[in-house]
Amino acid sequence: MERRHFLKQSSAYLAGSLFLPSIFKATSRPMGVQLFTLFMTLDQDVKGNMQKIADLGYKDIESAFSRIGGFYGMSAMEFSDLNKSLGMNWVSHHVMGAPFKPRPGFDTSKMPRMNNLRDDAQAIVDSLKGTTVKYLVCANIPVNSKEEVAEAVQVLTKAGKIANAAGLTLCYHNHDREFELVDGQKAFDVFSKEIPADLLKFELDLGWATKAGVDPVALFKAQPGRFPLCHIKDFDEGFKNIVPAGSGIVNFKRILDASSIAGMKHFFIEHDMPKDAIESLTIGKKNIGPLL
Template sequence: YTFSSVIDNDVKGTLQKIADTGYKQMESASSRLGGYYGMKPKEFRSLLNSMGLQWKAHHVTGAPFRRPANAAPPTGSDAKPIVMPPRLNLRDNYQQLVDEMAEGGAAYLVCASTPIASGDEVKASIDVMNKAAEAAKKAGIGFAFHNHDREFKTVDGMVPYELFLSQTDPSLVKMELDVAWAIKGGADPVALFQKHPGRFPLWHVKDLDAERKKVLPLGQGTIDYKPVFAAASKAGLQQYFIEHDMPADPFASIQESIKTVKRMTAA
């Protein structure tokens, strides 16, 4: 997602630059080119492997979102509207998505976001995730839910993230904890790990400014990742992904972030 505003202009060139920076694993997301950046799953995996990259996970939506009639379309870092082709979603296409992940050899299918504007939407999302996760297990791949900050806010008297943890099958539905978004939402990542050990095999790591408003490369903000990584075993961490939502320069961001990670892991 870090490269969503640029990758479709030069898929191979962008991926090669990522590999040249020192990254070995990647997580894909939706593309304006359709499919997997204009490719079939096996074709995309082969391209990644030719560059020394491993395909670890892929982001999809849980169900279509209803955008308010007067809402402006989302824009990229270039301030231009992001126009996406019709996208598959877990509610309507979970089996196809699972089959494509199995074909491509990715380890996890991840629900990147899902409608939670009402209690009914929250409950529907839980049903969708349980069903998709069961299909994923049968195909030999993992399933996880990725959070933003809004899942930690009360909706119709309930906190969606708490329900996602308590009302999905813990053996099937894992969590990809976006650490920064969770903190912005008022959650304590370490407390989550302690309450739900082994439930968080995937993480997103990035930084935030002191006001928790601006996303920054790792090491340039105020999040203290030392206690978070110290609890990695309790979380059940298998893989973490460096991410930066809509950076002005995604290449500069990942270069700075990987330097920080190397310093952290060398300590």
């Protein structure tokens, strides 16, 4: 009886081992897309473009603002349901920290007003009720003077409290500007010190941080667990152009190997204004997928 039990158990183990590769593949950390990557084309065919993202195997979605208003012309619940129907999870949403000031030449005449955290934090949070969104992310906020940084601290602190009350986590997404000295201080350092970690986490943009000369791994070690989200963005030599993730100079392997220190849970590929968004996302998934 003991011998038959041993052989039965051994056969079960051997059969199970044949499926180990697929098990490991299924339990690897999900890859995500920041939809600003498709900013120039997404609004033209939202469902069709979201289907293309799903077909590439991406699982997590982070939304941004849309030229047609709302959540790409839909209500929050409609957009949430669309993602569910495609087997994807709408994880986070980007908002402006202050009223939107377009770059010269950027036509906003046909765009509806965008809510911002300074003036509309409660309305933004309320709009996400009932969806799968867990993180509200401040995409940027003015930090060009000591006064602007001080105001940003107030805005983010208040927004963090409103988000927490609704079961959301507020994060801040950096560019390189937050790591530059302005009136003797760096905005990122001020945010880190003056806003409690339970009110503000960070979505570290790995490309912009690297461009600023900052070591993401050092940031993780200095503030472990405060980086639940990241943007996987890459640059070419000399940081002149953004390129598909994994085809530039950012050392993603070293950074992602330390992601457990960061407390990182979601990884969004982003490519600002690519010539072909789907091609860039295809390259990015091929290059970054094995690192997760």
